Amino acid sequence: MYMKMYSAWIITIGNELLIGKIINTNASWLARRLTLLGYNVNRIVVIPDNLNDIAETFREAVNKNIDIVISTGGLGPTFDDKTSEGLALAFNKKLVINEDALKMVREKYVRKGWKLTESRIKMAKLPENAIPIKNHTGTAPGIFLKVNDTYIISLPGVPVEMKVMFDFEVINILKKRASKYYYSEAELTCKGLPESGIAPIVKDVMDRFRNVYIKSHPRCSELGQLIITIHVTSFGKSRSEADKNVSKAVAELKELLGKLGGKIS
Amino acid sequence: MYMKMYSAWIITIGNELLIGKIINTNASWLARRLTLLGYNVNRIVVIPDNLNDIAETFREAVNKNIDIVISTGGLGPTFDDKTSEGLALAFNKKLVINEDALKMVREKYVRKGWKLTESRIKMAKLPENAIPIKNHTGTAPGIFLKVNDTYIISLPGVPVEMKVMFDFEVINILKKRASKYYYSEAELTCKGLPESGIAPIVKDVMDRFRNVYIKSHPRCSELGQLIITIHVTSFGKSRSEADKNVSKAVAELKELLGKLGGKIS
Numbered sequence: 001m002y003m004k005m006y007s008a009w010i011i012t013i014g015n016e017l018l019i020g021k022i023i024n025t026n027a028s029w030l031a032r033r034l035t036l037l038g039y040n041v042n043r044i045v046v047i048p049d050n051l052n053d054i055a056e057t058f059r060e061a062v063n064k065n066i067d068i069v070i071s072t073g074g075l076g077p078t079f080d081d082k083t084s085e086g087l088a089l090a091f092n093k094k095l096v097i098n099e100d101a102l103k104m105v106r107e108k109y110v111r112k113g114w115k116l117t118e119s120r121i122k123m124a125k126l127p128e129n130a131i132p133i134k135n136h137t138g139t140a141p142g143i144f145l146k147v148n149d150t151y152i153i154s155l156p157g158v159p160v161e162m163k164v165m166f167d168f169e170v171i172n173i174l175k176k177r178a179s180k181y182y183y184s185e186a187e188l189t190c191k192g193l194p195e196s197g198i199a200p201i202v203k204d205v206m207d208r209f210r211n212v213y214i215k216s217h218p219r220c221s222e223l224g225q226l227i228i229t230i231h232v233t234s235f236g237k238s239r240s241e242a243d244k245n246v247s248k249a250v251a252e253l254k255e256l257l258g259k260l261g262g263k264i265s
Numbered sequence: 266m267y268m269k270m271y272s273a274w275i276i277t278i279g280n281e282l283l284i285g286k287i288i289n290t291n292a293s294w295l296a297r298r299l300t301l302l303g304y305n306v307n308r309i310v311v312i313p314d315n316l317n318d319i320a321e322t323f324r325e326a327v328n329k330n331i332d333i334v335i336s337t338g339g340l341g342p343t344f345d346d347k348t349s350e351g352l353a354l355a356f357n358k359k360l361v362i363n364e365d366a367l368k369m370v371r372e373k374y375v376r377k378g379w380k381l382t383e384s385r386i387k388m389a390k391l392p393e394n395a396i397p398i399k400n401h402t403g404t405a406p407g408i409f410l411k412v413n414d415t416y417i418i419s420l421p422g423v424p425v426e427m428k429v430m431f432d433f434e435v436i437n438i439l440k441k442r443a444s445k446y447y448y449s450e451a452e453l454t455c456k457g458l459p460e461s462g463i464a465p466i467v468k469d470v471m472d473r474f475r476n477v478y479i480k481s482h483p484r485c486s487e488l489g490q491l492i493i494t495i496h497v498t499s500f501g502k503s504r505s506e507a508d509k510n511v512s513k514a515v516a517e518l519k520e521l522l523g524k525l526g527g528k529i530s
Contacts, residue, residue: 015480018306019450020297021496024289029312041283044320046292046309049480053307059361075459078470095368139461145482183286197406203344215314216343217279218423222499231286242394263287 005040005235006067006179011057013073013083013156018045024073026162033166038179038235039068049074062091062150067177069150070170073157075140077119083154084126084143091147093127100123101132108139133173136164144173151177181235184242186250188230189247191263195228202230202257205249209250211236212249270500271304271444273334276322278338278348279422282311289425291337298431303444303500304333307485312523319351327356327415332442334415335435338422340405342384348419349391351407356412366390366397366406373404398438401429409438416442445501449507451515454484454497456528460493466521467495470514476501477514 001198010030010241015021016214023209034041036177043066045052054074074083088095102124114120123140124250126132133142139160153170190198195218202214212234219227230251236242254264275295281287292309293444299306308331312318319339326334339348367389371381379385388405398407399416403426408419418435420427455463460483467479473504475497484492497514499508517530 015478016482016496017293018296018309019498020295020306023293024309028282028285028288031283035284036400040314041285044283044289044309044311048307050307076483078464080480114459117461117465120460121511124462163419170383194379196382196384196388199343206344213280215345217281219339222479231281233284261417 005038005181006177007065008034008039008041008068009043009061009066010034011061011069011078011159012044012046013049013054013071014046015048015080018028018048021046022033026157026159029159029163030070030072030166031043034070035183038183039179040235042066046068049080049082051082051086051089051247054082055090058087058090058152062147062152064152065148068174069152071152071154072162075123075156077122077140081122083139084130087143087145087152087154087173088127091127091145095125095202097121098126098132099131102142104132104134105139107154133165134170135161136168137161138251142169153221163222181238182232182237182239182242183235184239184246185231185233186258188232188250188253189265190228190230190257191265192226193228193257193260193262194226197260198228198230198262200256201253201260203258205252209249209252211245214249214253223259270303270446271442273299273306273312273332273335274308274326274331275299275305275306276326276336277309277311277422278319278336279311280313280345283313283382291396291422292344294424295337295430295431295496299333299335300448302439303448305500307331308335314347316347316354317352319347320355322357322418323352325386327412327417329384330413331415333439334417335471336417336419337427340388340407340419340421342405344385346387346405346503351438352395352408352410352417352419353392356392356410360390361393362386362389363391363395369397369399370404371404380409398430398434401433402426402427404462407434409523416482447502447507448498448500449504449511450496450498451511451516453497453515454530455495455520455522456530457491458493458499458522458525458527459491462494462525463493463522463527466518466525470517470521474510474517479514479518 031041074081105124131144145152215231217229232246236241296306339346370389396409410417482494499507499510
């Protein structure tokens with residue numbers, strides 16, 4: 001993107017993703033949310049439940065001055081939940097029982113009449129200076145940590161917990177670093193032309209409309225049925241600017257593809 | 266993992282993944298296939314259609330001596346398909362028209378009576394010394410490139426093309442670097458215990474059975490319905506060794522969780 005937008009990374013932690021047991025829907029859900037909020041997501045990384053991998057990946061994001069880093073997974077009560085410890089290792093911070101987090105954890109279990117075991121207290125151990133994020137539907141608090149100019153937000157891997165925390169808590173953190181940009185998009189379907197045939201037109205329109213990004217996605221293979229989806233996106237300084245960028249490029253694409261014999265819908 | 270297994274990275278290229286338009290099913294499909302073939306997938310990275318990001322990520326994998334790197338996306342005819350150029354940039358190689366690749370591309374289009382345009386010839390431009398991989402259902406050949414001890418295999422992003430190429434072509438490349446390990450897994454469902462309650466048992470069994478990895482996945486949140494899936498995996502030097510590792514740990518888990526009041530199925 002030619003504008004200075006806030007950059008975002010998504011780090012998803014868990015062996016289950018790396019053995020292909022789970023499809024990474026958390027990453028695409030977060031990517032969509034962050035994009036619609038005007039952030040430029042430029043990396044999604046999946047790493048194992050391994051302390052060094054976790055520490056190294058967070059450190060890499062901070063070294064690259066990424067504005068917002070959101071991670072999922074590794075906050076629970078089991079030995080392989082290592083996100084908090086990984087954050088502490090990454091930034092040379094002590095891992096301490098956070099009193100606010102402990103209160104959150106205690107309340108959840110006390111209500112059930114359960115004891116605070118070592119595995120449960122583990123969920124309240126956060127890096128120094130971290131702020132716990134309230135978990136509405138589960139037990140492990142999230143973690144908010146500022147390192148240099150990077151906001152790090154760690155959420156649980158269970159999708160329902162992650163989503164509720166994002167929509168009710170993370171939103172408020174992101175407002176402090178609110179994107180100045182608005183995202184807009186549109187999708188066309190072009191029938192009757194192969195992707196290699198429309199490629200020069202897409203390039204031409206992108207060269208002339210420099211504030212949009214256009215990407216073609218063949219629905220079937222190039223030589224089969226010729227159905228291509230064309231996705232046009234833009235970020236603008238206002239919603240109407242972003243919308244206008246997209247609609248101008250769409251109009252141009254429709255005209256040029258129509259002349260070439262494409263059926264646009 | 267305590268054994269020296271072949272390591273694998275999966276690199277998926279495409280802005281559509283980073284705006285959350287597409288769920289990354291290619292990554293989980295490949296992760297599953299590679300795991301079942303005995304490889305240790307330790308990173309999945311999603312990067313944009315950006316030349317420098319592509320070059321940097323492949324270079325990082327080679328610098329880390331990853332054995333097998335499989336990428337998807339960025340091989341097509343449009344301007345934003347930059348995988349081949351990114352590979353050339355990463356390893357300081359010339360991008361040349363590969364005669365074998367050109368033959369593959371030409372045959373596809375000639376059969377349809379279509380011309381070899383610049384956009385189509387682009388798909389035959391590979392880094393020097395790369396070997397094209399036959400695309401059975403689409404047009405863009407894949408790329409096989411050896412750099413130091415790393416095997417790099419680039420496949421298209423269209424899932425059907427990627428999958429057919431993996432099962433019919435990539436398999437033959439992987440045989441040259443065949444894993445010496447076999448993967449085995451089992452899944453238990455435990456009802457009636459919270460994840461924080463079974464955590465000490467999982468840790469204990471993992472400590473005693475060091476050739477297995479055990480991970481618990483709450484189906485619902487900790488304080489709701491208590492249903493936990495427990496996934497036990499192992500790599501062994503023979504299929505029967507891997508199976509035995511898993512079945513021993515499963516038996517032990519069943520006994521200990523049963524004693525604690527869990528209902529196992």
